[in-house]
Amino acid sequence: xxxxxxxxxxxxxxxxxxxxxxxxxxxxxxxxxxxxxxxxxxxxxxxxxxxxxxxxxxxxxxxxxxxxxxxxxxxxxxxxxxxxxxxxxxxxxxxxxxxxxxxxxxxxxxxxxxxxxxxxxxxxxxxxxxxxxxxxxxxxxxxxxxxxxxxxxxxxxxxxxxxxxxxxxxxxxxxxxxxxxxxxxxxxxxxxxxxxxxxxxxxxxxxxxxxxxxxxxxxxxxxxxxxxxxxxxxxxxxxxxxxxxxxxxxxxxxxxxxxxxxxxxxxxxxxx
Numbered sequence: 001x002x003x004x005x006x007x008x009x010x011x012x013x014x015x016x017x018x019x020x021x022x023x024x025x026x027x028x029x030x031x032x033x034x035x036x037x038x039x040x041x042x043x044x045x046x047x048x049x050x051x052x053x054x055x056x057x058x059x060x061x062x063x064x065x066x067x068x069x070x071x072x073x074x075x076x077x078x079x080x081x082x083x084x085x086x087x088x089x090x091x092x093x094x095x096x097x098x099x100x101x102x103x104x105x106x107x108x109x110x111x112x113x114x115x116x117x118x119x120x121x122x123x124x125x126x127x128x129x130x131x132x133x134x135x136x137x138x139x140x141x142x143x144x145x146x147x148x149x150x151x152x153x154x155x156x157x158x159x160x161x162x163x164x165x166x167x168x169x170x171x172x173x174x175x176x177x178x179x180x181x182x183x184x185x186x187x188x189x190x191x192x193x194x195x196x197x198x199x200x201x202x203x204x205x206x207x208x209x210x211x212x213x214x215x216x217x218x219x220x221x222x223x224x225x226x227x228x229x230x231x232x233x234x235x236x237x238x239x240x241x242x243x244x245x246x247x248x249x250x251x252x253x254x255x256x257x258x259x260x261x262x263x264x265x266x267x268x269x270x271x272x
Contacts, residue, residue: 017109017124023087023098024125025107028114033121035082038107040073040100048075051099073100081106081122140188147195148180156180162194162206166214205247208260209240215266217259218243228259 017023027033040050040058048058050073053065058074066072070092079097087094087101101107108114108123111130151159153173160168160176163183168176184191194203212218218228218236226236226243234255236243247256 017126018089020128021089023089023094025081025083025085025122026111026125027083027122028108028111028120030083033083035080036106036121037078037080038101038104039075039078041104049100049103050074050077051103052096056099071096073097083122137188140192141185144184144188144191144195145181147192148177148184151180151195158207159191159194159203161210162203163191166210201248202244205244206240208247209243211267212259212263213240215263217262217266228255 040048042048043057047060049056050058052058052069052073053061058072061069061072073096079101081101087098089095089098102109102124105119106121108120110126111123114120114123148156148159153176156173156176157168160180160183163180165171165176165179168179171179180191193199194206209218213220213226218226219230221227221231224238226238226240228234228236236246246252247259
């Protein structure tokens with residue numbers, strides 16, 4: 001039996017989803033997604049959840065429930081869900097359908113929740129939430145792009161390297177700035193966090209990791225772990241972010257100093 005439980009994160013978006021009075025279904029893959037037929041589902045005990053009556057289960061409908069309900073959902077009930085389908089919650093039948101459809105594993109109550117199950121093929125459009133997200137991102141972009149322009153050329157190179165442009169030092173100032181401005185448009189929060197003076201140590205550590213990996217001061221072992229001193233050396237973690245955390249920890253200052261000396265030797269340049 002498939003679960004009909006609504007996750008807590010989904011419950012938190014229900015009120016915003018329903019407040020417009022309509023439910024619009026969108027396919028995660030609109031070009032290829034075909035219409036699907038949904039039916040009420042049984043829970044682990046075998047009872048059919050329809051959202052009707054005192055307890056919400058078909059088997060638990062009382063005689064009083066049956067007299068009062070204008071229609072009764074059962075094992076034969078079905079509804080076709082497709083791209084653009086709309087339920088009008090002011091319509092009693094549509095509102096009743098929504099009571100059990102919103103718990104169906106094929107339906108995500110928000111686009112961002114689609115990853116919680118591979119069964120989910122449709123999500124409920126939330127125009128207010130999506131508009132707010134666009135406004136918030138636009139504000140972050142408006143903040144991030146000027147912040148990038150205010151950086152010195154040296155800091156632009158440093159930030160670009162930390163964000164993944166490893167060869168930034170070899171690019172022209174215009175190329176680096178252009179790359180950063182594009183990054184500030186697509187990932188403004190990441191850019192702002194990297195620029196933030198409070199994160200300077202972490203940003204510098206990210207740049208340092210790029211260099212010590214490039215110059216084989218640290219190496220990834222056969223097990224996928226980064227090591228300083230060979231496979232039998234110091235375990236720095238499986239990811240560059242884990243290496244960064246190791247580098248900025250005060251207790252590892254002496255080993256970091258040794259890494260800097262080795263990098264300086266390999267590159268024949270002074271490393272501060």
